[in-house]
Amino acid sequence: MSQAFLSATGMRGGYGKADILNGCDLIVDPGQIAVIVGPNGAGKSTAMKAVFGMVSLREGTVLLDGQDIAALSPQDRVRRGMGFVPQLGNVFPTMTVEENLEMGAFIRSDDFRATLEQVYHLFPAIAGKRRQNAGELSGGQRQQVAVGRALMTRPKLLMLDEPTAGVSPIVMDELFDRIIEIARTGISILMVEQNARQALEIADIGYVLVQGANRYTGTGAELMADAEVRRTFLGG
């Protein structure tokens, strides 16, 4: 039996009076890679923020490891095992790589150097740049810093909003390989991706979100084999 690690169901809410999320469900099992795809403005980032507690829900429940976390602040959700890499502004550009990673460990009072070395082991390209400002790095390296920063709290659920935005196909493949490696350690991944085809290839489960609701759900392979999904969302 496998209990979902994240179970966000019936999410309704948004920023003002009008709901952006219209009954959205996101379920992720332990160690799974779950991918959210869908058109611009569908509410993908809003759904991620709602799961993380940055958008308040009018309806719906968010369970993490079976516990209702709806009342918790984002910071308390980090303490419970969530790591979040937002779509925008996910590094401090005028701080060094290492300072960015240290900031990621803000909730920890123990020695986090071993985790720091694990992050550098996972992303050797930024290990050689630990004293450089994050703002001087390439887009792909900045995303590595952002993911590394989230890993510093040793999350059980890593949430990534468009981690490959603006990077080359080679860098994208490389980052997806690292994400697979992270998932193999037992960490659940919930990821929004605009590179839908490539992301669904590595997805255990895929959610196609349209107007704040689940339009299609299936394994990555199922969604890629679905003629309607392909025609509408994957460009044929």
Ligand SMILES: Nc1ncnc2c1ncn2[C@@H]1O[C@H](COP(=O)(O)OP(=O)(O)O)[C@@H](O)[C@H]1O
């Ligand atoms: N901070 C905000 N305040 C008000 N409306 C917002 C805000 N952020 C996003 N929206 C609106 O919510 C809708 C969904 O946005 P978003 O979740 O960013 O979509 P996606 O990530 O799927 O592209 C859009 O109509 C967008 O204009």
Ligand SMILES: [Mg+2]
């Ligand atoms: Mg978005």
